[in-house]
Amino acid sequence: MAREPTKPTIYDVAQRSGAAPSTVSSALSGHAKGRRIKPETVARIREAAAELGYAPNLQAQGLRKSRSGLIGMLLPVHDNRFFSSLSQHFASEVRARGLCPVIISTRREPDEEIQSVEDLLAYSIDALLIAGATAPEELSSICRRASLPHVFVDLPSANSPSVVSDNTYGAEQLTTTILDLMPATGNPLRDRIYFLGGNPQFYATSRRVEAFHRVVMDRTSGVSPDQIINCGYVPARAAEELEKLIHTIGGLPAGLFINSIPVLEGALSHLVNLPPDAFAESVIGCYDYDPFGAFLQFPLHMVMQNPRELIGKAFALLDSRTSDPVLEMVKPELISPHTIQRESLGERG
Amino acid sequence: MAREPTKPTIYDVAQRSGAAPSTVSSALSGHAKGRRIKPETVARIREAAAELGYAPNLQAQGLRKSRSGLIGMLLPVHDNRFFSSLSQHFASEVRARGLCPVIISTRREPDEEIQSVEDLLAYSIDALLIAGATAPEELSSICRRASLPHVFVDLPSANSPSVVSDNTYGAEQLTTTILDLMPATGNPLRDRIYFLGGNPQFYATSRRVEAFHRVVMDRTSGVSPDQIINCGYVPARAAEELEKLIHTIGGLPAGLFINSIPVLEGALSHLVNLPPDAFAESVIGCYDYDPFGAFLQFPLHMVMQNPRELIGKAFALLDSRTSDPVLEMVKPELISPHTIQRESLGERG
DNA sequence: TTGAAAGCGCTAACAA
DNA sequence: TTGTTAGCGCTTTCAA
Numbered sequence A, B: 001m002a003r004e005p006t007k008p009t010i011y012d013v014a015q016r017s018g019a020a021p022s023t024v025s026s027a028l029s030g031h032a033k034g035r036r037i038k039p040e041t042v043a044r045i046r047e048a049a050a051e052l053g054y055a056p057n058l059q060a061q062g063l064r065k066s067r068s069g070l071i072g073m074l075l076p077v078h079d080n081r082f083f084s085s086l087s088q089h090f091a092s093e094v095r096a097r098g099l100c101p102v103i104i105s106t107r108r109e110p111d112e113e114i115q116s117v118e119d120l121l122a123y124s125i126d127a128l129l130i131a132g133a134t135a136p137e138e139l140s141s142i143c144r145r146a147s148l149p150h151v152f153v154d155l156p157s158a159n160s161p162s163v164v165s166d167n168t169y170g171a172e173q174l175t176t177t178i179l180d181l182m183p184a185t186g187n188p189l190r191d192r193i194y195f196l197g198g199n200p201q202f203y204a205t206s207r208r209v210e211a212f213h214r215v216v217m218d219r220t221s222g223v224s225p226d227q228i229i230n231c232g233y234v235p236a237r238a239a240e241e242l243e244k245l246i247h248t249i250g251g252l253p254a255g256l257f258i259n260s261i262p263v264l265e266g267a268l269s270h271l272v273n274l275p276p277d278a279f280a281e282s283v284i285g286c287y288d289y290d291p292f293g294a295f296l297q298f299p300l301h302m303v304m305q306n307p308r309e310l311i312g313k314a315f316a317l318l319d320s321r322t323s324d325p326v327l328e329m330v331k332p333e334l335i336s337p338h339t340i341q342r343e344s345l346g347e348r349g
Numbered sequence C: 001t002t003g004a005a006a007g008c009g010c011t012a013a014c015a016a
Numbered sequence D: 001t002t003g004t005t006a007g008c009g010c011t012t013t014c015a016a
Helices: A010-017 A021-028 A039-052 A058-065 A081-096 A110-122 A136-145 A167-181 A203-219 A235-249 A261-271 A291-295 A307-320 B010-017 B021-028 B039-052 B058-065 B081-096 B110-122 B136-145 B167-181 B203-219 B235-249 B261-271 B291-295 B307-320
Strands: A070-075 A100-105 A127-131 A150-153 A162-165 A193-196 A255-259 A283-287 A300-304 A327-330 A333-335 B070-075 B100-105 B127-131 B150-153 B162-165 B193-196 B255-259 B283-287 B300-304 B327-330 B333-335
Touching: A010 A021, A010 A039, A021 A039, A058 B058, A070 A081, A070 A110, A081 A100, A081 A127, A081 A307, A081 B081, A081 B100, A100 A110, A100 B081, A100 B100, A110 A127, A110 A136, A127 A136, A127 A307, A136 A150, A150 A307, A162 A167, A162 A307, A167 A193, A167 A203, A167 A255, A167 A283, A167 A300, A167 A333, A193 A203, A193 A235, A203 A255, A235 A261, A255 A261, A261 A283, A261 B291, A291 A300, A291 B261, A291 B291, A307 A327, B010 B021, B010 B039, B021 B039, B070 B081, B070 B110, B081 B100, B081 B127, B081 B307, B100 B110, B110 B127, B110 B136, B127 B136, B127 B307, B136 B150, B150 B307, B162 B167, B162 B307, B167 B193, B167 B203, B167 B255, B167 B283, B167 B300, B167 B333, B193 B203, B193 B235, B203 B255, B235 B261, B255 B261, B261 B283, B291 B300, B307 B327
Parallel strands: A070 A100, A070 A127, A127 A150, A150 A162, A162 A327, A193 A255, A255 A283, A283 A300, B070 B100, B070 B127, B127 B150, B150 B162, B162 B327, B193 B255, B255 B283, B283 B300
Antiparallel strands: A300 A333, B300 B333
């Protein structure tokens, strides 16, 4: 029963079926019609291939056709609810097309991003999705130079087709909701809405801050710079800043816009120590979604992105073969407090 | 400034540097020493390559060497905290070795698993990690037949090297802790520990149930079958079962062993409606970790797996070039209630 | 110290 | 309807 370790090639199949290698190739890769190969010949070839356990060598095929059947996706990290969800949808779509997904995480390092694109190019990938890139224009120009079909996701490029979450819309929704529900505490410093977290140099944060600023300007007497605390994404740092804020203004603010899950996590590590009634005079929202947000001691408004549609539109752009810098928007959804989403998080153990 | 769309090859570099293609190949792939190429020749070649923006065609290289520089990993899903963490560590390790990771999700479908392995084989991948496979023996035999170095992770194969979480240890720890802390409610049906969730046909669940059973047998008067509720992983189903249990025994059980995050999520959707004092006579634990578990209304004991070490040991096994069915264990860690892990979940926005 | 030549497995003209 | 042939870009003897 021991199989020889060398994999059979079309030559083996040709020999066994009595056909020529090129005939085998055509028959096996579905070009039988175009090449007018006799159905019985095709059958004979198929049979021989099956008997030998033949499978095409995709590297040889790729070399010859100068395409590989690989589709790449770049993302900052795998272990993040949003990006891993993008991965999942990406993978489904790619597999549905009979291709092979190659997902590379680049940790928000511009050098890694560039290196990864060049690596993928060296494998002759057929297309590339770029999610959350920090150096979009550089990547854009590499892809264009190589005439590689590509689409930016979540973070746009000015020079390439892109599909992003509508951060402006989401932030407007969340800010408006918080303002609508905010109670009056009587303390003017607490009776304001604060924005916590993020990095204004990142596209998403800047959109959100802008929308926040605009809505608050519209609806209140103005925005003071200390209402916007862009302290990054490290939980510990967020906890610190929130603690400082609470200390300065003498309590929880009446409105709190938390930017991203890690910031929420940091904030919680402080909030969890407060007495339950501390939350009575506060409305808290988080831009990003986690199912556990529904199970906290206080009501939490959340903004949920739509990874399925982001990926769907990205592939639609690929299919359209545009290389113009169109920008597609996908609206996120505001989730009410204590809303239990019924979908599974994925399974384990 | 427009670059021609055809990528330069070693022949272009050869022409420009005045060397032969084979010399270029050797010089550029670090075999300059072995082939005794004059350093100045190497320099000339390097220069020419840089000027042309030469990058090797990895498909051609792979075809010739019959290895690709690709390393594959199979996992059930991307959008899961545990598996995405495995992905992240896998990707780091692979990139550190100068290779390219290809991560494929197979949704716990045996057919997809097999198809994916065969696809990866067709790309001449150099090695494969298989995480959470449902058809391990079949995959094992495909890999062996192709003499592909491979290691199973999280779910072992009887015929191939494997590294798994020590489910027995973790379940013993969690069960013991719950039993140690369990109060007496006076109601004999409530004064027991219950196991909720999972599928006994899966390796991990079966290990955990077995350990649970053994510890409970040791420490109490016995285990009744209705103490073990293997209701799968769908949150809604878990919620239902928990509700039924509470109804039947007249309150929350004194001890509850929740098996996996989605089950916890389902349980929470019911628990969140109970008054705070309902938890006073219960000790609750979850086999699996989520940082938000630290922020719930009641104390939650959690078991955290160690993806870094799982991947580390998997690569150590690959490096050892064993194909014997050795089984490595990695101990998970019991996390006390309200313990705030300081590491970021990854960043966003 | 270097070059020439063969071939990895496949596909696509072009012939027949 | 099918076979012959010439590469895709690279590495690797072998010969010089």
